Amino acid sequence: MKIFVIEDEKSLREDIVEYLSENYYKCDVAANIQIALQKLKDNTYDCALIDIGLPDGSGIEIIEYIKNHNPGMGVIMITAKNALEDKLESLKIGADDYLTKPFHLSELNARIYSLMRRRNFGGKNALSFDGLEIDTSEKKVIANGFGLQLTKKEYDILVYLASNPTHLITKEALAENIWGDKADMATSFDFVYSQIKNLKKKLNEANLKKYIKVVYGLGYKFME
């Protein structure tokens, strides 16, 4: 799958490409609107990540171009602004999803993953691993042939982790994924911890102990 990363900050662009490449995406990059539009004429991509604040104008221009010329392409908007109002604005413009800086690379990956699933499989898809199947359209988890009863939060955490297999997901990223900007509460990490504990317990009972690994002091990993 090909992802087009339009971001003017070189360092950030490289990080995104590196992280996405590890997840088997092919990436192309552009640092400004001019190059981006040129590349969009010559190539096709499955998804575009567009930073709104570009040196030669607003990324909205690119979104409009994509919506007119290649409506099948997924668009995730990145913005430095930290307000909720931009979210509505971005969806109005035609972006499929929206991220504010700084975002967790794992969060970005999960968003792309979820967007691609919605786009390519009409919302019907499942994350499949050895003995574990997560049906994201039905929001069901099948573990070794049996349905696994998870709470909504446990399910969300599992999907988030499974979207970033073998990657370390920090507890901050998990907390932010669940509660957004309210995640800085002291209790939120404890809460993540207890949710993970319950999730692990349920997976253990289904003999799927191997999937979630705790990385001491940092976060969690979903092992394939």
Place this chain on the structure above:
Amino acid sequence: MKLHTKTNIYTIIATLLLFSFGIFIVYQLILSRLDREVDKQLLIVKSNVIKELDEVAAPNKLFSNQGYSFYIKKIPTQTIFDNQFIEYSEKNPNTRDINHETIKRSLRFQTTPKKQSYDVTISVSLTERNRIGDYIALVVIVFLLISIFVLFIVNRLISTFIWSPFYDTLSKIKTWNIKKNEHLVFKPTNIDEFHLLNDTVKDLTQQIQADYHNLKEFTENVSHEAQTPLSIISSKLELLMQETNYNEKQHKLLGQTYHATKRLYKLNEGLILLTRIENKQFAEIHSINLALAIEEKIEVLEDFIEAKTIKIEKILNTQTVKEVNSVLLTILLNNLLINAIKYNLEKEGLIKITLDEDFFSIENTSFQDKIDKQMLFNRFNKNSISGSLGLGLSLIKKIVDFYNWQITYTYKEGIHKFKIYM
């Protein structure tokens, strides 16, 4: 006390003293002048008497006319050779009033026209003279009172007129707002002092405004420019964490660095938000039902409420609708609720939320004592427990101010209460 009231009072006191002294002097002068006039008359009468005594042998009571009374006595030898003027008071025999006395002036002299010596006293009533004196005094007093009254009015008019540029300047300074980028324009004046005052105030305010804007711009730029490097640091750290083969110590260091970066970012985000509110970047408003908004926020925070087994009591007027910006309202409610949860008791705390047409209040139990009101809404009022920087209350205050609402904080028997009047 107003400036011209004070000036007026002093002017009037000085005028009163000066005039009273003046009246006293004038009165005395007039009286002595009148006395001399009376004395002159008495001397004329005296020469008449001497002439008469020369011609008539026994002139007793001959001259009792023209308002003068005479007392003539034969004496063996003349002992007094000059004129003696005496002023005395005499009880009036015609009235029963004991206190009623007539002031008289008399001239006593002795004369020896033809061998026989006489002692003569001519006296005249001074009632007429006193009446003239009193009359003059009255006229002067009336004049004085009228002058003072006119002076008062004129003073008032003049000072109102003269000081008007000053009061104009004063009222303009009073309503001047540093946050509004407005230049002060004063009423033109030809009084040097006021001109100087206006120029000085103008210079000062422009200087303050420039400093304020520089400072604001600096904060804005710093927090804005810090965003990108912070994003890079956190994404680099995230990539760094993806590496395996770390030992426990390295894990810990990495985790702490990452956590600190996140905190720095949150802080920066808060600062940017504060500036954005200050810059009125949340102008868009919607009609929002506050009861629904509150319920919604509570639902989002349910996990934390349950984790601490906090009991929520709600008395919400479901009809309360306000025209506000939804982003600002969300920030306001979230911050209030998060504070109420964060600083609540670890077990079985209580949060009470009340909403009515014109106020909203949130009460909570807490492990904290009373918060110092002075510090309450200051930025960076660092809280000892959480280690988080206290931008939350500062944001709340900023939003409340933005809508011209009022926020109060009270503490009673372990319950912290924030009340917002809308």
